Amino acid sequence: MIVTKLEGLTKGKVKVYIDGEYHFLLYLEDIRVYKLQEDEPISEKVYTEIIENTVLRRAKQKAMAILKYMDRTEQELRQKLKQADYTETIIESAIDYVKKFHYLDDERYAMNYIRFKKNTKSKRQLQTELSQKGIRKEYIELAFEEEYDDEELAIQKAVAKKTTDIDSLSQEEKMKLASSLYRKGFKMDLIQKYTKIYN
Structure with missing residues (x-):
């Protein structure tokens, strides 16, 4: 050599x-x-x-x-x-x-990630972020089974960040909020329910 x-x-x-x-x-x-x-x-x-x-x-x-x-x-x-x-x-x-020494553990990482972010992000958004971080699909699925409850709380918190009174928003403002929630991966039926866009 x-x-x-x-x-x-x-x-x-x-x-x-x-x-x-x-x-x-x-x-x-x-x-x-x-x-x-x-x-x-x-x-x-x-x-x-x-x-x-x-x-x-x-x-x-x-x-x-x-x-x-x-x-x-x-x-x-x-x-x-x-x-x-x-x-x-x-x-x-x-x-x-x-x-x-278990200092590196993708399964644990996925569990913690979902546990700490599930109340502010949609399921789709969390899936995308974990995939981009290189977490294997089976670890993501397992973490969702263990840690994710439902999206209702997450969307409620996301809406509360923008407004304390949804009824006070104009239709245009509601549509803007609905669009941002949709981009974050929330389901349309939940978006309609909590932004009241068609009320």
Whole structure:
């Protein structure tokens, strides 16, 4: 294996290319410690040591730090690690590591998401948002079974945010409110009931 390129980035970071392919990100200090130089060979032993003792360890720490402040979906964590210039293999290992300790759990994420947002959002809106976050369909369905009651409370709260007296709104204002509720995914029969658009 030959170190074909050491690409310097900001903040003392260096992208290391081996045999023409990007392999990992190190700091200038690491480059010195491992004595890496362009157009020079890198032994299997040193390569393994860099991966296991430096790159993978940092990827695990990064994953833990990301999850420490906010629950994330697997897809979101992958994106964050990718942005930090980790390769797919390293990302996979870091994700397996946090999953082992249940720090990453898409099923739990879906349950919590629906529990905390069900009173302000329609079922369709919640489904769309969870799908965009990469949550599997079966986890979404299970979470709805466990956590979602009905849309009546959610639409009541959505209407209450806009007005305390629906009867005081003009027909045009009611239609505007109905349109915004429809865009949020609420069912038309509930929209008609709570906006009184055809009364």
